[in-house]
Amino acid sequence: MKFMMIIKANEDSEAGVMPSEKLLLAMGKYNEQLVKSGVLLAADGLRASSKGARINFANGKSTVVDGPFAETKELIAGYWIIQVKSKAEAIEWARRVPFDVEGQIEVRQLFEAADFEPELRGSAEGRALLDAEQSFRKRTNT
Amino acid sequence: MREMAAETKELIAGIAMVNLDSMTDAVSRAKKFLALVGEGESEIRLIHDGAAF
Numbered sequence: 001m002k003f004m005m006i007i008k009a010n011e012d013s014e015a016g017v018m019p020s021e022k023l024l025l026a027m028g029k030y031n032e033q034l035v036k037s038g039v040l041l042a043a044d045g046l047r048a049s050s051k052g053a054r055i056n057f058a059n060g061k062s063t064v065v066d067g068p069f070a071e072t073k074e075l076i077a078g079y080w081i082i083q084v085k086s087k088a089e090a091i092e093w094a095r096r097v098p099f100d101v102e103g104q105i106e107v108r109q110l111f112e113a114a115d116f117e118p119e120l121r122g123s124a125e126g127r128a129l130l131d132a133e134q135s136f137r138k139r140t141n142t
Numbered sequence: 143m144r145e146m147a148a149e150t151k152e153l154i155a156g157i158a159m160v161n162l163d164s165m166t167d168a169v170s171r172a173k174k175f176l177a178l179v180g181e182g183e184s185e186i187r188l189i190h191d192g193a194a195f
Binding site for chain 2: 004006042044045046047049051052053054055056057058059060062064069071074076079108111
């Protein structure tokens with residue numbers, strides 16, 4: 001099962017303040033543990049929302065709003081994607097994420113290609129899409 | 143204590159990681175994706191690269 005562990009933003013991450021050396025080193029050790037355990041598929045830190053944008057689409061029209069976005073606690077500062085045997089195992093990894101003082105990790109299960117098979121196996125177009133998805137996952141090791 | 147995460151509009155339904163030359167390109171691709179989906183919101187965020195640390 002694949003899970004995304006999402007680390008929420010805070011005032012510092014939104015202000016573009018880099019984590020302390022102590023926290024970066026702790027994060028590095030944590031990531032090493034994920035790698036050694038063979039569960040880590042991907043991980044990234046996000047720059048402040050001021051470097052990003054939101055695109056809304058409704059009634060056939062899109063609007064673009066440049067960052068920063070105000071609701072700091074709902075913003076994402078980074079993520080890990082892990083492959084584990086259960087939600088409980090994902091939560092255990094999330095509990096071990098190092099923080100300076102406080103923080104929040106959201107754990108979400110990812111869809112996998114097999115989840116879409118019942119809807120897509122019935123047509124040639126659907127099967128081709130599943131094959132393309134499988135090929136992409138193999139190529140990108142995701 | 144376990145609770146439901148209730149703020150549906152702020153929750154994430156999916157991600158796509160892409161390597162592009164510009165924010166303009168990212169916005170353009172997000173618009174195309176949303177046009178396919180019909181309606182919704184996409185947030186584009188720049189990823190730290192190793193040099194940032």
